[in-house]
Amino acid sequence: MPSFGMPTSSQGDGHPSPVAVSAVGLRKSYGDKAVLDGIDLAIPAGTVFALLGPNGAGKTTAVKILSTLIAADGGHAQVAGHDLAAEPQAVRAAIGVTGQFSAVDGLITGEENMLLMADLRHLSRRKGRQVTAELLERFDLTEAAKKPASTYSGGMKRRLDIAMTLVGSPQIIFLDEPTTGLDPRARHNMWQIIRELVNGGVTVFLTTQYLEEADELADRIALLNGGRIAAEGSADELKRLIPGGHVRLRFSDPAAYRCAASAVREAGRHDESLSLQIPSDGSQRELRSILDWMDSLGIEADELTVHTPDLDDVFFTLTDSGTPGRTKEDVR
Numbered sequence: 111m112p113s114f115g116m117p118t119s120s121q122g123d124g125h126p127s128p129v130a131v132s133a134v135g136l137r138k139s140y141g142d143k144a145v146l147d148g149i150d151l152a153i154p155a156g157t158v159f160a161l162l163g164p165n166g167a168g169k170t171t172a173v174k175i176l177s178t179l180i181a182a183d184g185g186h187a188q189v190a191g192h193d194l195a196a197e198p199q200a201v202r203a204a205i206g207v208t209g210q211f212s213a214v215d216g217l218i219t220g221e222e223n224m225l226l227m228a229d230l231r232h233l234s235r236r237k238g239r240q241v242t243a244e245l246l247e248r249f250d251l252t253e254a255a256k257k258p259a260s261t262y263s264g265g266m267k268r269r270l271d272i273a274m275t276l277v278g279s280p281q282i283i284f285l286d287e288p289t290t291g292l293d294p295r296a297r298h299n300m301w302q303i304i305r306e307l308v309n310g311g312v313t314v315f316l317t318t319q320y321l322e323e324a325d326e327l328a329d330r331i332a333l334l335n336g337g338r339i340a341a342e343g344s345a346d347e348l349k350r351l352i353p354g355g356h357v358r359l360r361f362s363d364p365a366a367y368r369c370a371a372s373a374v375r376e377a378g379r380h381d382e383s384l385s386l387q388i389p390s391d392g393s394q395r396e397l398r399s400i401l402d403w404m405d406s407l408g409i410e411a412d413e414l415t416v417h418t419p420d421l422d423d424v425f426f427t428l429t430d431s432g433t434p435g436r437t438k439e440d441v442r
């Protein structure tokens with residue numbers, strides 16, 4: 111755990127844990143538009159927090175405020191135990207920020223980018239060289255270290271960006287859409303890097319457009335919509351907020367289908383595909399009772415699939431983004 115003197119919050123297990131980022135009533139408007147309309151946050155240290163929201167929801171604005179790049183119009187926040195407004199320098203010393211617009215300078219080499227950052231962080235020459243070598247190695251960039259960063263692939267640039275962020279050993283890292291534009295392999299590599307950072311005690315605040323990414327990485331997720339946090343919780347808690355879980359049984363024998371359909375009245379029927387949709391939370395207990403019930407009738411389904419609501423369902427239900435190309439018939 112980071113060692114700074116942070117306030118604490120009570121977690122589920124009753125033990126207080128240090129809070130890395132806290133905010134109360136954070137507001138920001140541009141002209142008439144309230145981009146953030148009273149945001150409260152409490153992010154325990156050593157965890158991953160994901161801020162999700164449709165385009166233009168205010169995610170980057172929140173990151174910019176919490177990383178002292180812009181000032182809020184109202185509310186207050188503490189980052190790494192320091193008040194954002196009163197001690198911006200102390201906040202800056204404790205955090206790293208990797209934005210949508212990378213800090214990487216393409217004209218100089220990866221190594222020179224790192225050394226420049228070490229200079230900005232006031233490390234001695236010797237320490238700067240040592241940290242640079244270690245981080246380049248850790249992020250698999252040693253071979254490319256002497257090449258201009260403009261020749262790097264998207265994934266390499268993103269790794270260099272994070273390596274530069276880590277030069278000052280920040281306790282809290284803000285990652286604004288860290289994997290946007292990366293191919294699946296580079297995205298998975300980035301996820302691994304983020305997990306390793308958290309294992310090392312760092313707190314990660316990330317914004318993402320990818321629900322899968324939040325599901326994969328985040329301990330807690332907040333859904334930003336209309337300037338407010340529409341829902342907050344673990345991925346599982348958010349999924350439980352909305353209905354839609356079901357078990358789908360598909361038959362090839364019409365007689366078996368009719369028999370099953372007349373036995374379960376609450377099931378949704380799809381006569382054309384001979385399939386039934388039974389509302390269910392997908393738990394082992396409920397699956398067993400469905401299987402027992404079919405056994406007792408002596409019928410067998412050709413296919414059984416479980417659909418539990420996913421973060422996409424949560425996102426589309428709780429934000430006003432609509433449901434492009436998606437129906438509740440989608441079965442996972």
Ligand SMILES: Nc1ncnc2c1ncn2[C@@H]1O[C@H](COP(=O)(O)OP(=O)(O)OP(=O)(O)O)[C@@H](O)[C@H]1O
Binds near residue numbers: 140165166170171319
């Ligand atoms: N400097 C600015 N001046 C005026 N409006 C701004 C400014 N910065 C952001 N906005 C507006 O504030 C809103 C939120 O922008 P922000 O970049 O925080 O959203 P976002 O959730 O990060 O979006 P995206 O997912 O598209 O990156 C947008 O409507 C944007 O146009």
